[in-house]
């Protein structure tokens with residue numbers, strides 16, 4: 496049996512009387528895309544925040560690469576290799592794609608944003624950032640300002656940053672949001688290749704993308720995992736069809 500990269504065990508989180516995460520146990524194995532789906536308000540983002548370190552669970556455990564990461568904050572988890580991209584972009588729009596990657600790497604190394612000019616002359620940083628852009632297919636767009644990139648390219652740039660930071664797993668929260676059909680198809684192809692870099696925990700409402708990509712799907716409803724299995728299992732599951740998929744199954 497392959498050891499999971501990421502393991503959540505009996506995780507729970509309440510906001511007042513609302514159980515946003517209710518005894519969730521799931522894992523992410525090497526090489527896989529594990530999709531997390533469910534209706535609005537099911538607790539998907541809340542769960543991702545607990546993995547990234549933005550929110551603390553009330554009970555339960557989270558292990559990453561065999562290590563208990565609950566005592567660690569967001570930055571320490573990122574340093575271990577949890578690569579996150581969220582619905583709200585963290586890119587600096589007026590900076591080039593290359594500079595965005597370089598600054599992210601530099602920030603992780605503990606330097607200050609005040610030395611922006613000198614960053615561009617750091618050969619090691621430049622090479623690392625260039626290599627990350629190459630891995631996501633954005634080399635030709637290195638000098639383009641983030642604001643001028645397409646929505647899909649911005650997603651790729653965020654992933655390049657995660658790669659440059661040494662991601663050993665990707666947490667992707669609704670990467671398809673706001674994309675047209677063509678952009679979604681291109682990003683689906685991209686994510687399909689990305690799994691070779693590191694496994695992906697994918698929160699996504701776009702069922703075409705989920706069904707095309709996922710090795711496993713877990714369905715959250717009212718904070719609970721009501722089903723987990725292959726795409727075929729999930730599409731055929733009566734409880735899932737009732738709670739979420741309806742006609743799209």
Ligand SMILES: Nc1ncnc2c1ncn2[C@@H]1O[C@H](COP(=O)(O)OP(=O)(O)OP(=O)(O)O)[C@@H](O)[C@H]1O
Pocket residue numbers: 510513515533534535536537538539540541542
């Ligand atoms: N900080 C908070 N304080 C109080 N309630 C919250 C907080 N964050 C989330 N919630 C509630 O927790 C529940 C789960 O929300 P969450 O955003 O995780 O769902 P989701 O599955 O990601 O939804 P969507 O698909 O719409 O993004 C919702 O009822 C939401 O209103």
